[in-house]
Amino acid sequence: MADDERVTGADAADTADTEDAENAADTDAIDGELATNEGERFDRLPATSAERTVAGRVSRKEVLEYYDERFGIPPETFADYTFWEKGAGKIWVYAGEAPSPTAVESLGMLCLRTRQEHWKPTTDFVQRFGQHATECVIDLDPDAAARFVAGEDQELDWDGDWGYLIAAHEMAGEREPLGIGLYVYDELRSLIPKGRRRDL
Amino acid sequence: MEPFERYRPIIDDFEAFLAACERSLGSAVRVNTIKATPERAMATLDVESVGYEQADWDPRVLRLETDSPGSTWASFHGFTHGQEEVSVIPPLVLDPEPGERVWDACAAPGSKATQLAALIDDRGTVVANDNNLGRLSALRFNAERLGATSLAVTNDDARNYSLQPFDFDEFDRALVDVPCSCEGTIRKNPDALDEWSMGHVRSIAGIQTGILRRAVQATRTGGTVVYSTCTFAPEENEAVVDRVLAREDCEVVPFDLALEHDPGLTEWDEETYDPSLAEAARIYPHQNDTGGFFVAKLEVTG
Numbered sequence: 445m446a447d448d449e450r451v452t453g454a455d456a457a458d459t460a461d462t463e464d465a466e467n468a469a470d471t472d473a474i475d476g477e478l479a480t481n482e483g484e485r486f487d488r489l490p491a492t493s494a495e496r497t498v499a500g501r502v503s504r505k506e507v508l509e510y511y512d513e514r515f516g517i518p519p520e521t522f523a524d525y526t527f528w529e530k531g532a533g534k535i536w537v538y539a540g541e542a543p544s545p546t547a548v549e550s551l552g553m554l555c556l557r558t559r560q561e562h563w564k565p566t567t568d569f570v571q572r573f574g575q576h577a578t579e580c581v582i583d584l585d586p587d588a589a590a591r592f593v594a595g596e597d598q599e600l601d602w603d604g605d606w607g608y609l610i611a612a613h614e615m616a617g618e619r620e621p622l623g624i625g626l627y628v629y630d631e632l633r634s635l636i637p638k639g640r641r642r643d644l
Numbered sequence: 645m646e647p648f649e650r651y652r653p654i655i656d657d658f659e660a661f662l663a664a665c666e667r668s669l670g671s672a673v674r675v676n677t678i679k680a681t682p683e684r685a686m687a688t689l690d691v692e693s694v695g696y697e698q699a700d701w702d703p704r705v706l707r708l709e710t711d712s713p714g715s716t717w718a719s720f721h722g723f724t725h726g727q728e729e730v731s732v733i734p735p736l737v738l739d740p741e742p743g744e745r746v747w748d749a750c751a752a753p754g755s756k757a758t759q760l761a762a763l764i765d766d767r768g769t770v771v772a773n774d775n776n777l778g779r780l781s782a783l784r785f786n787a788e789r790l791g792a793t794s795l796a797v798t799n800d801d802a803r804n805y806s807l808q809p810f811d812f813d814e815f816d817r818a819l820v821d822v823p824c825s826c827e828g829t830i831r832k833n834p835d836a837l838d839e840w841s842m843g844h845v846r847s848i849a850g851i852q853t854g855i856l857r858r859a860v861q862a863t864r865t866g867g868t869v870v871y872s873t874c875t876f877a878p879e880e881n882e883a884v885v886d887r888v889l890a891r892e893d894c895e896v897v898p899f900d901l902a903l904e905h906d907p908g909l910t911e912w913d914e915e916t917y918d919p920s921l922a923e924a925a926r927i928y929p930h931q932n933d934t935g936g937f938f939v940a941k942l943e944v945t946g
């Protein structure tokens with residue numbers, strides 16, 4: 445379903461597999477003798493980039509640093525989880541047991557795309573773990589939240605960094621993450637996957 | 645309703661049974677405790693003015709006063725999942741614990757597999773398998789929407805399932821919620837009986853037996869296997885379990901069920917089944933105003 449995610453404008457190609465492939469090719473040239481990623485199986489991420497055996501593969505440390513630095517999600521949030529790659533730059537978060545590599549259809553949930561300049565969390569990840577975020581969270585009023593969930597782009601004020609933001613709203617007295625948005629040029633673009641959009 | 649005539653001798657108040665089968669079923673949802681408590685889910689439904697009634701037999705089951713249970717904030721956030729009330733039963737009977745290895749042999753579209761993940765607090769391993777590649781996308785969609793991180797999805801024939809993708813060689817528990825003739829879904833799918841034939845019942849019973857046998861083999865000694873269908877046909881229910889009892893090391897064990905139900909049959913159509921099948925449960929639509937269901941709980945003995 446994540447492949448249905450819609451990105452418009454400057455970053456339109458970010459989610460396309462063609463661009464993933466191009467980035468992978470660039471990294472291959474840098475990484476020299478390292479093996480290339482095999483797209484039909486799950487490989488566990490190395491703990492650090494020093495332990496990397498596959499070209500372009502990010503490390504667990506880099507993933508934890510990204511979530512911490514961008515969104516303020518504490519690394520210990522993921523103490524009991526492992527991270528896996530299937531397909532170039534598609535990162536999955538998993539709580540169960542599995543050997544690496546393993547050939548299955550999925551492990552846990554797709555949580556992050558890394559083989560593009562700006563890493564992009566998935567809406568499902570944001571809904572599952574976004575309540576731990578303290579930064580780059582844009583709070584939407586009821587009308588804006590409904591438009592966001594319907595997939596609409598909208599002009600909104602935001603003082604922080606441009607790029608991927610966690611959109612949230614207040615639901616029954618608590619902040620609740622809605623999904624991932626892209627903030628550029630004073631506009632919040634909804635990246636809710638087509639299959640998840642609702643008129644509410 | 646003609647295929648149901650043969651059940652007249654085994655169903656109390658058969659006319660009430662038929663009348664219930666004619667009525668359409670309301671919208672039930674299960675609260676997904678990976679993402680929300682029942683209280684939070686209900687508070688969300690309150691905010692959006694969607695009426696509901698909490699089932700008296702399980703606080704996680706809500707009967708919604710809407711025809712679109714998927715078009716609510718509670719659903720968008722993954723707090724609720726549209727799931728027929730009786731369909732919530734098999735994972736509760738399996739009763740998995742955090743950290744365990746659990747197999748869902750026929751998992752798509754994932755309602756019960758995600759419920760299993762919720763029951764283990766999303767800590768452990770739920771292997772959600774289905775042989776139908778087309779239905780796997782719905783399973784993956786639901787798993788991710790509901791935030792089930794303990795779920796691994798595989799695409800194999802459950803009858804000769806291999807644990808090769810994993811580094812363990814047996815499960816603690818297995819759910820065998822098999823494809824069936826779906827008689828019990830008549831209130832949801834009025835055309836459920838259109839394709840009904842005794843030949844189909846018999847042929848699918850062979851597949852069901854193969855899947856249940858493999859589940860018993862793949863579960864550790866002392867582990868639990870739950871067999872369930874959404875049909876009334878004894879050929880697909882007690883007869884399947886009876887055959888597996890004779891061929892694999894397992895026994896039928898009792899379980900608590902807060903919904904009104906009948907015991908499993910020990911004889912049907914000139915055949916007799918193991919007396920322990922009386923510990924299984926038959927749920928008829930007129931008993932609790934739900935769909936129809938069959939559940940048996942097995943313990944693996946060797």
